[in-house]
Amino acid sequence: MQRSPDRPPRRLVRRVVSFVVFIVAVLVAWEAFKLLAGDSIFVDHQKVWDPPLKVWLASDVNLPHVWMIWNRTMAPLTSGADQSLGGYLVSQAVFTMRESLTGFAIGGVLGIALATLFVHFRLIERAFVPYVVASQTIPIIALAPLIMFFTGHNASSVIIIATYLCFFPVTIAMLRGLRSYAASRRSILWKLRFPASLPYLFTALKITATASIVGAIVGEGPGGMQEGLGRALMFFSQQYAISPEKLWASIFVTAGLGILFYLAVVAAEQVVLRGRSQAAFG
Amino acid sequence: MTEQGASPVVRLAGVGKTFGAATAPVVALADINLEIGRGEFVSLIGPSGCGKSTLLRLIGDLTEATGGTVEVNGKPARQARLDRDYGMVFQSPVLFEWRTVEDNVRLPLELFGHDRASQAQRAQEMLDLVGLTDFAKRHPYELSGGMQQRVAIARALAFSPSLLLMDEPFGALDEMTRERMNSEVLSIWQRTGITVVFVTHSIPEAVFLSSRVAVMSARPGRVTKVVDVDLPRPRGLETRESPRYFNLITEVREALRGSDGGSSEATLASPERTAAEGGIG
Amino acid sequence: MQALRRNIPALLILVAILVGLEVFVRSANVKAFIFPAPTAVWAALVSNWNGGYNIFPAARATLTEAAGGLVLGTALGLIVAFSVSRFPRSRDTILPLAVAINAIPIVAFAPIANNWFGILSPFSKMAVAASLVFFPIMINVLRGLTDVDPSALELMRSYGASPGAVTRRLRIPNALPYFLTGLKVATTLSLIGAVVGEYFGGLTDTLGRVVVGAASALRFDITWSAILVVALVGMGMYLVAVAVERVLIPWHPSVRGDQPA
Numbered sequence: 001m002q003r004s005p006d007r008p009p010r011r012l013v014r015r016v017v018s019f020v021v022f023i024v025a026v027l028v029a030w031e032a033f034k035l036l037a038g039d040s041i042f043v044d045h046q047k048v049w050d051p052p053l054k055v056w057l058a059s060d061v062n063l064p065h066v067w068m069i070w071n072r073t074m075a076p077l078t079s080g081a082d083q084s085l086g087g088y089l090v091s092q093a094v095f096t097m098r099e100s101l102t103g104f105a106i107g108g109v110l111g112i113a114l115a116t117l118f119v120h121f122r123l124i125e126r127a128f129v130p131y132v133v134a135s136q137t138i139p140i141i142a143l144a145p146l147i148m149f150f151t152g153h154n155a156s157s158v159i160i161i162a163t164y165l166c167f168f169p170v171t172i173a174m175l176r177g178l179r180s181y182a183a184s185r186r187s188i189l190w191k192l193r194f195p196a197s198l199p200y201l202f203t204a205l206k207i208t209a210t211a212s213i214v215g216a217i218v219g220e221g222p223g224g225m226q227e228g229l230g231r232a233l234m235f236f237s238q239q240y241a242i243s244p245e246k247l248w249a250s251i252f253v254t255a256g257l258g259i260l261f262y263l264a265v266v267a268a269e270q271v272v273l274r275g276r277s278q279a280a281f282g
Numbered sequence: 283m284t285e286q287g288a289s290p291v292v293r294l295a296g297v298g299k300t301f302g303a304a305t306a307p308v309v310a311l312a313d314i315n316l317e318i319g320r321g322e323f324v325s326l327i328g329p330s331g332c333g334k335s336t337l338l339r340l341i342g343d344l345t346e347a348t349g350g351t352v353e354v355n356g357k358p359a360r361q362a363r364l365d366r367d368y369g370m371v372f373q374s375p376v377l378f379e380w381r382t383v384e385d386n387v388r389l390p391l392e393l394f395g396h397d398r399a400s401q402a403q404r405a406q407e408m409l410d411l412v413g414l415t416d417f418a419k420r421h422p423y424e425l426s427g428g429m430q431q432r433v434a435i436a437r438a439l440a441f442s443p444s445l446l447l448m449d450e451p452f453g454a455l456d457e458m459t460r461e462r463m464n465s466e467v468l469s470i471w472q473r474t475g476i477t478v479v480f481v482t483h484s485i486p487e488a489v490f491l492s493s494r495v496a497v498m499s500a501r502p503g504r505v506t507k508v509v510d511v512d513l514p515r516p517r518g519l520e521t522r523e524s525p526r527y528f529n530l531i532t533e534v535r536e537a538l539r540g541s542d543g544g545s546s547e548a549t550l551a552s553p554e555r556t557a558a559e560g561g562i563g
Numbered sequence: 564m565q566a567l568r569r570n571i572p573a574l575l576i577l578v579a580i581l582v583g584l585e586v587f588v589r590s591a592n593v594k595a596f597i598f599p600a601p602t603a604v605w606a607a608l609v610s611n612w613n614g615g616y617n618i619f620p621a622a623r624a625t626l627t628e629a630a631g632g633l634v635l636g637t638a639l640g641l642i643v644a645f646s647v648s649r650f651p652r653s654r655d656t657i658l659p660l661a662v663a664i665n666a667i668p669i670v671a672f673a674p675i676a677n678n679w680f681g682i683l684s685p686f687s688k689m690a691v692a693a694s695l696v697f698f699p700i701m702i703n704v705l706r707g708l709t710d711v712d713p714s715a716l717e718l719m720r721s722y723g724a725s726p727g728a729v730t731r732r733l734r735i736p737n738a739l740p741y742f743l744t745g746l747k748v749a750t751t752l753s754l755i756g757a758v759v760g761e762y763f764g765g766l767t768d769t770l771g772r773v774v775v776g777a778a779s780a781l782r783f784d785i786t787w788s789a790i791l792v793v794a795l796v797g798m799g800m801y802l803v804a805v806a807v808e809r810v811l812i813p814w815h816p817s818v819r820g821d822q823p824a
Contacts, residue, residue, distance in 0.1 A: 018656040019663065062679055127572035141755050142774060142793040145762065146786050149778040206666075214668045214759075221670075222762035222775055230670075234763065237674030247674055254671040262666030344717050364723040376714045379814055380736045389732070393722050421814045 027066055034058045034065065064245045069252070072245035085246060089232060089253040096220065096229040097257060099155050100212040103162020107208060110163065111170025112201070118171075119178045132171055141165070144218045148225075158219035158228070165215040166208040173197075173204030202269040209261045217254070229254050289356055291445055291477045292318040292341055298349030298502075299336055310336045312502035314350070318479060320444075323471055325480045325488035325495045327534065333503025334481045335449050341479060342370055342447050354445060366394060368445035369438030373453050375430035377422040377437075384409065384418040387437045394441060408436035411470060428452075428459040432466070439474065446478045453483065461522075464490055468517060485538070489530045490517060497537040507537040599784040608788035616777060616785055617768050622792050625770040628685050628757040629800065632692020633749060639693065640700030640745075648708040648734070658705065665698040669756070673763040682764040692756030696749040703745030707738025740815050743808045750800040758793060770796075 034051070038058035041049040057063060073086040083091075114132075118125035144161050151157040177197025220230025229250065236247040297314040300307045310333040318324050326334040339345045340352050343359040354362035362368065369390075377386045387405040396404070409415050412432040414425075422430055431451055438446060448467075452460040464487060471478055482488050488495045495509040511530055513521055521527055581601050588600035599607070611618050647657050673691050680687035711734060719729045761771025770793050777785035812818055 014656070015659055018660055022660055057679065123572060127576045130573040131576070142758055142770075142790045145775045145778050146783070146790065149781070149783075149786075206662075210666045210668060214670045217668055217670050218759055218762060233671060233674050237678065237763065240674070240678045244678070247678070251671045251675060255667040258667045259663055262663060339717075342721055344720055363721065366723060368721070370718065370721045372714050372718070374714060376712065376718050378715070378733070378736065380739070380812070390722050393719075393724050393728055393732070423814060423816070423819070 030063065030066055034060075034063060038063065061241070061244050064248055069245045069248045072243070073249045085249055086253075089229075089250055092227060092229050092232050093253050093257050095155075095227050096213065096216050097261070099158045099216045099219075099228070100162050100261070102159045103164075103215060104166050104205075104208055104212040106159070107163040107166025107212070108170050108205065111167040111204070112174050114167065114171045115174030115178060118175060129175075132168060141215070141218055144215065145222050148219055148222075153224050153226075155225075158216050158225070161219040162212040162215040165211040169204040169207050169211070170201065173200040176200050198273060202265070202273065205265050206262060206269075209265045210258055213254075213258050213261060229257070290317040290319050291322075291355060292316070292479065293353040293356075294337075294341070294350070295353075296350035297337075297340060297347050297352055299333065299340060299345070300348045309502040311340075312504055314503070314505055316496060316505055316508075318477060321475050321477055322494065323468075323478045323480065323492045325482055325492040326498060327482055327485065327488045327495060327538070328498030328503070329500050329538065330483075331503075332498040332500040334498055337498075337503065338447050338449050338479060338481050341445075342368060362445075366390075366441060367443055368447055369441070369443040371431070371434050371438050371446070371448045371451045373450045375422070375427075375434040377430055377433055379422050381421075382418065383414065383420050383422065383425070383433050386422065386433055387440050389437060390441050396441075404440055405436075408440050409433075411439070411473070412436045412466065428455050428463060431455070431463065435467070435470065439470070439476070442474075444477060446476050448478065448480045450481050450483060452487070460484075460487065465518065467491065472516065485531050485534050486522075489513075489527060489534060490522065495534055497534060506540070509534055509537065599787055603784045604787045604791065607782070607784035608791065611785055611788065616773050616789070618770075618773060618789055618792055621768045621770045621773050621789070622796060624685065624766065624768055625688075625754070625757050625761065625793075626796055626800075628688040628760070628769070629692055629750075629753040629796075631685070631689040632756055633696055633753040635689060636693035636696025636749065636753065637700050637746070640697045641704055643697075644701045644704035644708060647705055648730075651709060654705065654709055658702070661698060661702060665702075669694050670759055673760045676760060677764050683766050685766075688757045688760035688765060688769075691760035692753040695752040695756040699745040699748045699752065700742070703741040704738055707741030708734045710741075711737050740812050740817070743804070743812060747801060747804045747808070750804045751797055754793070754797045754800060 033055075035049070036051055036058070037053040037055035038051050039060045040047050040051065051058075060068075073089070074084055077083050077085050077088045118129060143164070147161050147164075148157050151160060174197055177200030178193050180196055180200065216228065217230035217233065219225070220228035221234040222230075225231050232250045233247070233254065236243075236250050240247050294314050294316045297311060298309070299311040300309050302308045314337060316324075326337060328334050336345065340347050341354060341359060343352075343363040347359075352359040355365075355367050357365070357367075377383075378389065381389070384402075384405050387408050388401045391401040391404060406415070406418070409418055412435055414429060414432055414436070417425060417429065417433075422433070425433065434451070452463050455463065467478075468491060470476075478491075480488070480491060489509075489511055490513075492511050495511060496505050497507045497509065498504065499506045509530065513524070513526060513530070585600050585602060588603075608618065613619055647653055669691065672694050676687040676690040676694075680690060708730075715733055715737075716729070719733055724732075757769075758771040758774075761769045762775060765772055767773075767776065770789055773789040774786055774793070777783070777789060809818055
């Protein structure tokens with residue numbers, strides 16, 4: 001089947017549309033599930049609808065109505081507060097984003113530097129690469145609470161965690177990328193090797209974008225910080241029985257942050273790798 | 283080798299193939315008329331883009347003609363494919379790397395529902411035919427390119443089709459291996475009496491193997507000349523050194539040059555499969 | 564022998580680090596609660612193995628959660644991958660979508676899982692683990708089912724093979740290496756899911772709770788020993804996946820040891 005290649009703008013539009021359609025589909029499915037198997041719906045104390053089935057997962061506590069979550073987000077954070085829940089969550093997201101971005105950047109630079117070092121000095125590479133590879137199999141996230149306790153419950157600790165999560169994938173990707181161009185070690189050829197390794201780098205960055213946020217949240221939450229999405233998640237999780245909408249709102253904001261960061265990296269990739277068509281999952 | 287008066291195995295009448303959208307059509311083939319009789323060995327040769335691979339695929343119903351009729355064994359190509367009238371060998375062996383050599387040969391027999399015992403026996407026979415009996419339990423990666431291609435041939439013949447379609451099967455091999463493979467194909471052909479349609483870009487190969495060589499031109503693809511190869515059989519090393527062989531090669535070469543304005547040698551040197559030639563569907 | 568010799572620099576580094584740490588901690592009189600010596604970590608591990616912080620039962624519990632999540636996530640991933648592969652044109656929309664969704668920090672799911680399935684229930688951690696495992700499996704299997712050599716598809720067409728036969732004899736074996744690649748990644752992720760889920764709350768006798776509990780009690784020797792066990796469990800799971808790969812696809816270039824160009 002000969003398919004004429006979609007020009008980038010058309011493909012982009014198609015992707016955006018499919019994403020929006022997906023979101024809408026999820027919301028519709030959400031409410032449909034509740035309609036079928038959730039709690040009864042009351043309007044002005046009159047029972048308007050009684051679902052035919054009863055699945056515990058669809059109850060108003062476990063799966064609040066989408067509009068309830070929305071209303072709660074627009075309402076003040078606590079009674080009498082100036083800021084809405086939504087506003088609060090966005091500010092926490094910004095806080096988390098700052099930590100993640102810093103960790104992402106430092107981790108990325110560190111990873112590139114390490115890979116460059118390894119490529120130049122084979123002995124150092126052979127000494128350390130097994131650990132780099134092995135670390136991929138170790139849940140580094142296990143160290144998060146520890147680091148928080150060591151270095152204090154503050155943003156710098158979280159940045160350390162995010163950095164730690166970010167530099168290994170970049171190192172490994174860069175190692176493969178720098179080597180993808182078989183060349184001797186003359187410095188002139190860096191002009192060729194670095195550009196050749198960019199696709200590999202971006203593959204790793206798409207992963208570390210999310211990893212940095214995960215690291216930040218795990219540092220903030222269980223690490224006991226006073227600010228950030230991790231803290232919001234922990235806090236609202238404790239209030240779940242009373243007000244489940246707050247946790248759900250936090251989850252949506254977190255999801256949104258992750259996707260936004262990821263899309264930013266994808267956009268950067270399109271700009272930098274102009275024309276080099278890159279499979280979205282490549 | 284042709285049985286006069288017997289119905290042809292392959293009959294192409296007014297066949298055309300156009301690719302692409304209505305706004306920018308690519309005419310790969312136009313008005314192809316060719317008949318191939320039982321037991322013949324016919325080569326299709328031409329410059330890149332002449333549609334020889336596409337033509338082969340039309341015969342095999344791997345793509346559909348946009349004009350004219352393609353008949354195999356008196357049936358429409360599609361029916362012939364569903365009736366498993368032909369076996370095909372591609373430019374790359376296309377062996378399943380997770381199967382042993384023997385299991386690769388058994389693939390079509392499994393698909394056609396033969397019982398296990400006859401599958402095993404038939405696979406054994408085929409491997410004997412191509413001289414790879416000892417490699418039955420090996421995996422494709424353990425074999426050289428030439429050997430893998432022999433497995434592909436064994437697989438193509440496993441279910442005893444009446445027609446064998448070969449698409450530049452030896453293009454990726456070195457010259458010496460290719461010559462050896464040519465002799466092997468001829469010996470298989472002689473032993474089985476199968477009809478062969480052979481696509482190649484190598485003039486010596488086409489002349490050495492065939493009873494007839496169909497020379498094609500490009501843009502749009504047509505059959506410009508059919509050269510009768512009257513070299514005596516069986517053909518061997520002596521054939522490759524006979525004056526008649528060289529004359530025939532020259533005849534084909536000139537037919538090729540005439541068909542595309544003198545640039546055939548340059549294009550024949552590098553086998554390319556353009557989208558038009560090797561397009562799938 | 565060749566492999567051993569190649570790894571000597573790495574082994575030397577390991578030994579050097581351990582020895583260096585030990586010497587540094589002892590000589591610099593670093594307070595144990597900041598940075599324990601390797602020997603102290605080992606001692607903490609031994610004394611807390613079946614008592615105190617109960618590291619062995621905790622490891623067993625966490626491993627169960629990870630394994631359960633792995634099975635669940637793999638099953639879901641396979642189901643979705645097979646379903647999507649039946650509609651080849653959907654692949655180009657579904658795949659980027661799935662990758663974008665994968666960008667959602669699944670860690671956000673942990674509090675919800677705890678609330679849905681009960682903070683003390685192992686299933687809440689299995690759910691988190693499964694949600695992490697789902698994507699690599701789904702994406703890899705989908706790729707394996709659809710990234711098939713076009714010539715192989717032509718070959719099957721030349722046999723008049725039905726779509727079911729093509730799936731059974733071509734797509735599924737083709738997908739096996741991809742699946743195993745995904746599985747290797749998934750083993751680590753399943754453990755991360757379990758441990759991170761535990762960070763957000765869970766039974767005391769789980770590795771995540773041991774880490775958090777020991778750290779907040781400032782017993783860093785125990786914290787490190789728990790982390791060490793997490794690392795070992797992770798490596799163990801990964802190595803099992805590698806072994807499975809060796810057995811199932813010995814013919815694959817990556818397994819039979821071909822050096823890339």
